[in-house]
Amino acid sequence: MDVTKYIVKDYITNLLKEGRRVDGRKYDEARPIEVVKGYAKEKSSGSALVKLGDTQVIAGISVGLGEPYSDRPTSGIMTTSAELRPIASPDFELGPPRENSVELARVVDRGIRESGCIDVDKLFIEENKVWTVFIDLHMMDNHGNLIDASALAAMAALLDARMPKLEDGKIISGEWDGKLPITCTPIPLTFAKIADTIIADPNMQEEYALDARLTITTTEKEVNAMQKGGEGRFTIAEAEDLIDKAFKSAKQVRKKIES
Amino acid sequence: MSGNTDMKLIKNGVRLDGRKPEELREIKMELGVLKRPQGSAYVEWGKNKVIAAVYGPRELHPKFMQNPTKAVVRYTYNMAPFSVDDRKRPGPDRRSVEISKISSEALTAVVETEDYPNTVIDVFVEVLQADAGTRCAALTCASLALADAGVPMKDMVVACAAGKINDHIVLDLGKEEDNFGQADVPVAITPLSKDIVLLQMDGKLTRDEYSKALNLAVDGAMQVYEMMKKTLIGSLNRKE
DSSP states (O other), X not given: OOHHHHHHHHHHHHHHHTTOOTTSOOTXXXXXXXXXXXXXXXXXXXXXXXXXXXXXXXXXEEEEEEOOOTTOTTSOEEEEEEEOOTTSOTTOOSSSOOHHHHHHHHHHHHHHHHHTOBOGGGGEEEXXXXXEEEEEEEEEEOSSOHHHHHHHHHHHHXXXXXXXXXXXXXXXXXXXXXXXXXXXOOEEEEEEEETTEEEESOOHHHXXXXXXXXXXXXXXXXXXXXXXXXXXXXXXXXXXXXXXXXXXXXXXHHHHHHO | OOOOTTSOOEXXXXXXXXXXXXXXXXXXXXXXXXXXXXXXXXXXXXXXXXXXXXEEEEEOSSGGGOXXXXXXXXXXXXEOGGGSXXXXXXXXXXXXXXXXXXXXXXXXXTBOGGGSTTEEEEEEEEEEEOSSOHHHHHHHHHHXXXXXXXXOBSXXXXXXXXXXXXXXXXXXXXXXXXXXXXXXXXXXXXXXXXXXXXXXXXXXXXXXXXXXXXXXXXXXXXXXXXXXXXXXXXXXHHHO
C-alpha cells in the first residue's frame, strides 16, 4: 500500500471542503488543452499529441487491409489499444495490459465506435476485403485523467488520418489517397466525485482522492458512451445533471480538436 | 449496438418476445446452490443463466496487494465457452476484464470492507448461458451470493438495463434488441438509498431519452430487488 496516496487523499478532500482545488481551478474548469496533429506523420496514417494540463498522450492511427466481421460483411473495422507505458508514471509497469489500460481502451473505443464518427461503410473495398483502422494510444506523462486525454488524442489523430494508396490490391507505402472518412467529433468529459463535491477533469492528486468518476462522451445532440468508475456512488440527480454539463463543456473542446 | 433500424423490434407496443416496453424478462433466483463456497446463488434471467460464489474474507496473496485499512473485493466474471452461439475461447478477454473491474467497484460500495483489513473477498461469477444483459444478471447474482455468505453489507446491489429499440425506450434488452437496437444503458443501484454504483451506456441517445432510460433502468432494478428480498427471506425461513 502506498501511504502517500492516503495523505494526498486527505489533503485534497479537506481542501475541497474549503471550496478549493489543489491547482486553483474552479469545480467545472478543465485544464488547458493543447493539440498537435500530425505529430509523427512520416509513417503513420494519422497522429496527434494531446496535452491536458501536464498529462500527455500520443495517438497513432494505422490503416491497413483486413477481413470484415461475418455479421457486417460490407463495413470496415476499428480496434483501439492503450498502453500505459512505464515512461509515463512510476505506477506503470511493463507487461501485458492490466484492467486499467483495458478499461481505458474500451471507454475510448466505445465513444468513437458508437458515435459512428468513422464512416465504416466507406471502408469497404471488395468482398472479404475492407480497411481496418487501428487506434493506438501511448501514455507519455500521467498527471491524471488519461481517459479524456486519450480519447481527445484519438479523435485528433483520426481527423488527421489519411487513407493509404491502393494499387492492384496492395498498399503503396508512403503514398496517400485522401482523408479517412470522419462524420462527427465525439468528445469525452470525465467528472470526479470527492466526498460530495463533483469536479471536472481530475488531475492526478484528485484521482488519488476520488470516490467515483463518470465519463460521458457526447456528439452535438447525442450521448454515445458513458462509464462510471471508482468505488463510490452517484445519485440519480447527479447522473442527470452531469449529462447537461457534458453537452455544454464539449462544445469548446470540440472546436479545439476540430481546428 | 449496430443501430440497424431496419429490423422491426417493436410493433404496436409489443416486443419480439411478446413483452411490453417496460416489462422485465422472467427472473428466477436461488441461494446456496453450491456447497464448497461460503455463499452462492443462481439467477436465471430470461435465457441467461449465471451462478455466483463467494470465498472469504480470506488472506490476500501476494501480500503487497493487501490493504491494511480494508478488504479487497475481487470479482471474476467468466463466460463459459458454451454460453454463446459461437464457442468463446476460454479465459479472460478484454470485455470480461472490464466487467469484472466495474462490478468489483460496485460491490465495494456496499460491502463493509473496513471490518476485514488485509483480506480478499473473492466473488466468482460463471455465465453458463448468455442472452444479453449478463453483466446485470451476474452482478445481481453476486450480491445474492454475498448475502448468502453472510458478508456484512450496507445494502444490496441490484442491476438492470434499459435501452432504445426502433426509437422506443424499453426495459431489459433481449438478445436481438441488444444486437440490433440503438442504445443500451446498464445500471446498478443500491436499492435502499437508490444510489448508482455502476453505470455504462453505449449507442445513441438524446438528453431526454437518456433521462428516460436511466429512470426506467432504476425502476426495473427496484422490481428485481423485490424478488431478491423474497428469495432472501425465503431462504431464512428454510434455515430456521
